[in-house]
Amino acid sequence: MRAGSTTLRWRMAFLTDRLTLAVAVLVALVLGMPLLKPLFAAAFPTLDRPLYEADSFLTLTLDHLALVGLSSLTAVVAGCAAGIFVTRPSGAEFRGILEAVAAMGQTFPPVAVLAVAVPVMGFGAQPALIALTLYALLPIVENTVAGLEGVPESVLESARGLGMGPVERLFRVELPLAAPVILAGVRTAVVINVGTAAIASTVGAKTLGLPIIVGLNGSNQAYVIQGAVIVAALAVVLDFGFDRLAALSVRWRRG
């Protein structure tokens, strides 16, 4: 904490509006969906079960978040490590091939990657986790390399002049300067993973996609809407959250 953080916090509170609102909507939807049962019953009078009750929406949301969170975190750690390695002199030789793989891999549709994971690893949450992690790696690696590569040589030179060693330079100069670009890669990865995790219900992972899939297969439109609204709200919340983080990371960069 430094001086002037109160005004900063005020400015942040102003910025948060959109995010807090979105979080409030999400929480209300997740916890309050059962209260809407009469509404769905009225809208779809032909359905015997107008509310998805096989699992609570809270459980599904937490499972969904766990899948996205775990895969994204693993990808952040591995992706940043790989990105840092190939931008050091000892790993420079691997940079070209890593970038080529990251670029090529991103043309593979996530849903196809998820499907291919099943014949290789079987059904369940595990193949989904691995497919999501692999897919999330690509934008993170790409942006880590781009971010570190974008640090001006003159800045590195001054850091060297100040007597900073390679490790200190990495953590105190390069990573802070690259943070916004790396964060943009993490954001891309998380946004894709939220959607792919929903589709992962078709390979046996229990996520918010389950009511949608069950509803589509059983012609229950109410289930579809309930699942879809919460997934959409979750995606928007995460997107707004990353907007906030991006603003913060730019500030961190300015020091």
Next chain:
Amino acid sequence: MPHRPILHNRVALLLAAAIAAAALTLPFLGFAPNRLLSGRPVALWAALVGPLDWLVLLPGVVVLAVPFLRPGRAVSAAYVAAGVLLAVGLVWLAGAQAARLAANAAPAARTSFGAGFWVMEAAALLAAMDGVRRLGLAPAWRIAVGAAAAALIGLLLASGRLDQLSILREYANQRDVFAAAVARHAVLVAAALVPTLLIGVPLGVLAQRVPRVRRAVFPVLNVVQTVPSIALFGLLLAPLSALANALPGLGIAGVGPVPAVIALTFYSLLPIVRNTVEGLDGVPAAVREAARGMGMTKRQIFWKVEVPLALPVFLSGLRITLVQAVGLAAVAALIGAGGLGAIMFQGLFANALDLVLLGAVPVIVLAVAVDAALKLAVSLLGRRAA
């Protein structure tokens, strides 16, 4: 890191090590009594029967030798050729072994690719990519190397030498369904492209000129892009069903290809509008000024100066849109839109893994092919402009 003159290419060394490790420790193929059971592993050495089979390993030896040779164009060219030949040779070997296994087995038996095959195939293709990069070829030539590898595997497919592999046995059962699915997939993507271009390009041009439009359009398109596809399909379901009930006879429905095309259009708009704006933004003010100085009218400046200069950026937006649409069209199978996704999800729901691959692998191939074709267009355009 001290300089070690003995090792000239550590990437090739790593890839060769991965190939060797996969060859020795992972199953090359899986052999199952029928399409629903998981198979017993078949090692690579068990598939090496005749002298021709051993020849497949020769390019692998070349990859292993590359790190110890003095770097040069000839070594890099051999490296690329070895990668491509190994990738093709492994596919051929898998097909040949599948045929041998099928000759002594019940008709329901299936031979599928094992983990060892996938690792070696990936490493071989990476070796080719690394070599192409080291050769410093222009993008068009890189794509040509990829196309050559694809053509060789295509030849193997056409010759029938791979017919006993499980994915092709599945294809033989589903020939008509598969052809219809590919056609439907292409139609979905193309049908979404028409409204996307009709709306997206004018919107992009307008947004580039009017800052207020720009500020209004992008937040909306960004949020749409954030919403997961399966959720957007779900959210469109109810309003479109209601519309279909209210106005029967318009061909609108809550499920099927129509909502799929509508949702695909929503997703496709962002890259098209964004790259139209970026492309036009990238036209230097001095060029516009010069055109005006030459007495060109506004219309002439737009068509003869701005459009040609913005075209490469626009085309890369088109590439992003199309690659994305190929994947999203697969998800659209969940709302009954058909296409390759229908085969894929049918396989997932019925636990028929060969069917999953028969749907998913062509989706990946289609996306990569579209990506390569548009990259080629951009690079040829760039060369013409230069």
